[in-house]
Amino acid sequence: MTSWTDEASWVGTRRPMRTATGLDPAAYASDEFYFVEQRRVFGQAWVCVGIADEAVAGRMLVRQVGSKSVLLTRNDTGDLRGFINSCRHRGTELAEADCDIAGTIRCPYHRWGYSLDGALKATPFFNEVPRDDFDKSEFGLLPVRVDTWGVLLFACLSDDTPPLLDWLGDLPDRMAGYHLDTWSTVHQESLDVQANWKLITENFQEYYHLTWVHPELAKVSRVADHYRYQGRGMYCGQTTTPVSGDERDDWLALPEAQGLDASDLVSGRFVAIFPNVILSVLPNHVWMMRLDPLAPGITRETCTMLLPDGVRDGDGDGDADADADAIAPTRRFWVDVNNEDIDIVQRGQRGLARGGVPAGPLAPRFEEPLHRFHNMLADCMTNDGLGALRVPTGDQPGDTWGAGDNPTPAAIDRVAKGA
Structure with missing residues (x-):
């Protein structure tokens, strides 16, 4: 082999x-x-995942990068964010295709909610019997590196890879x-x-x-x-x-x-x-x-x-x-x-x-x-x-x-x- x-x-x-x-x-x-x-x-690698004008406030993009599904969002101040497309509760896919979104990323399973910056904000009924070891700040969406150049959107799954501008030379x-x-x-x-x-x-x-x-x-x-x-x-x-x-x-x-x-x-x-x-x-x-x-x-x-x-x-x-x-x-x-x-x-x-x-x-x-x-x-x-x-x-x-x-x-x- x-x-x-x-x-x-x-x-x-x-x-x-x-x-x-x-x-x-x-x-x-x-x-x-x-x-x-x-x-x-x-x-x-830095993988192209779309066109920059696709990533606008109120729109969430879903892209495949290698074996991972990735979400891309842009908040009202224009900040671009990328996340693994998986809820931090039990791993459910958060979205299956590009979609319009208001201010919250919702899991379709148990309705856990995340901000456009990936922070966990809502866990319906989860604390009816409190857990001693649960801290919402530790269960935000897993981040993915994202960046833009010109008309292009890029994502990178590795933290070791040099920044996009080094990649582009x-x-x-x-x-x-x-x-x-x-x-x-x-x-x-x-x-x-x-x-x-x-x-x-x-x-x-x-x-x-x-x-x-x-x-x-x-x-x-x-x-x-x-x-x-x-x-x-x-x-x-x-x-x-x-x-x-x-x-x-x-x-x-x-x-x-x-x-x-x-x-x-x-x-x-x-x-x-x-x-x-x-x-x-x-x-x-x-x-x-x-x-x-x-x-x-x-x-x-x-x-x-x-x-x-x-x-x-x-x-x-x-x-x-x-x-x-x-x-x-x-x-x-x-x-x-x-x-x-x-x-x-x-x-x-x-x-x-x-x-x-x-x-x-x-x-x-x-x-x-x-x-x-x-x-x-x-x-x-x-x-x-x-x-x-x-x-x-x-x-x-x-x-x-x-x-x-x-x-x-x-x-x-x-x-x-x-x-």
């Missing part, structure tokens, strides 16, 4: 890029790997010009994909397949216009510069965000934050996918489209109700692209599960982000805690991955090169 927590299982991953191999097929199809991964990755600075914390949801849909979550994010991270799988996407995100977009942090990134509108303008149909610099204004940023969120950031919209593993070969995708503040409809008049006709071409474009991806990753899953051929070589020109991602995975799988996590660095002098030097580099990359 393979020990996935042992470095000996990751020899091919740990090799330098030009000699590294992909993951063992069992990483995508094995129940054994899946259960270890749920504990070591999703039980320790330079990404908040890299994308600061977009002011993503002001963007809002205009469309959301969920679907179950018959493929492992890693296949979905790996597919996003590389553009080797672009010409053949996405002939229409290749017209606005040309292979020759892909460049590096990653520095220090638990993420993999690439950029298309410029985003083209020569043959079709689906990505350019909406008004642009205000205040973008020369690089952000002409580029598409494609970032996979480890482990489970995919961000496609364009000058005028974001298409985001959250990946929730349900089984080794099943992933729930939650796809969200967001628009910048003040551009929530087609004419840019700031109306909070998005004009469905205005966003339809862009939304339809992403749905079509995603359907192409779903087909190919499901075929990949079938090949890995039914064929199980040994891991093959990675293509240095296109698949360096996968090597970076696989090593993040290996770091989590081989460590009981992430207190000493090795956050990946950015490109080093002499690295020649990708298409070379971006003619319109991001501001952070210009500074790094002294330009």
Whole structure:
């Protein structure tokens, strides 16, 4: 039996890029790997659990993080809180789905009540025969670490894992010009994909397949216009510069965000934050996918489209109700692209599960982000805690991955090169 927590299982991953191999097929199809991964990755990492504008006062979110169900609340002063979804009396599930809530979290079983900060406030009839050892202050909901960045909500089950900003590294600075914390949801849909979550994010991270799988996407995100977009942090990134509108303008149909610099204004940023969120950031919209593993070969995708503040409809008049006709071409474009991806990753899953051929070589020109991602995975799988996590660095002098030097580099990359 393979020990996935042992470095000996990751020899091919740990090799330098030009000699590294992909993951063992069992990483995508094995129940054994899946259960270890749920504990070591999703039980320790900062996991994306939603969009920031979902967490509002009066609303409680219910999310699965690894093997745990988690509640997220926001009180009237805006403080975000996370808790294990279990009553401190006899462990009953407090909520089974997102729901509206007044000021109290109520257990449906014996009506114990908790404040939005998790403190135990009500224990009906419990003290009719008093207990000598009972103190309400000791039986609040068990807390879970939660935090936000930009449009994203995160939760982390481990107290050892570094703070979210350490996890993200330079990404908040890299994308600061977009002011993503002001963007809002205009469309959301969920679907179950018959493929492992890693296949979905790996597919996003590389553009080797672009010409053949996405002939229409290749017209606005040309292979020759892909460049590096990653520095220090638990993420993999690439950029298309410029985003083209020569043959079709689906990505350019909406008004642009205000205040973008020369690089952000002409580029598409494609970032996979480890482990489970995919961000496609364009000058005028974001298409985001959250990946929730349900089984080794099943992933729930939650796809969200967001628009910048003040551009929530087609004419840019700031109306909070998005004009469905205005966003339809862009939304339809992403749905079509995603359907192409779903087909190919499901075929990949079938090949890995039914064929199980040994891991093959990675293509240095296109698949360096996968090597970076696989090593993040290996770091989590081989460590009981992430207190000493090795956050990946950015490109080093002499690295020649990708298409070379971006003619319109991001501001952070210009500074790094002294330009």
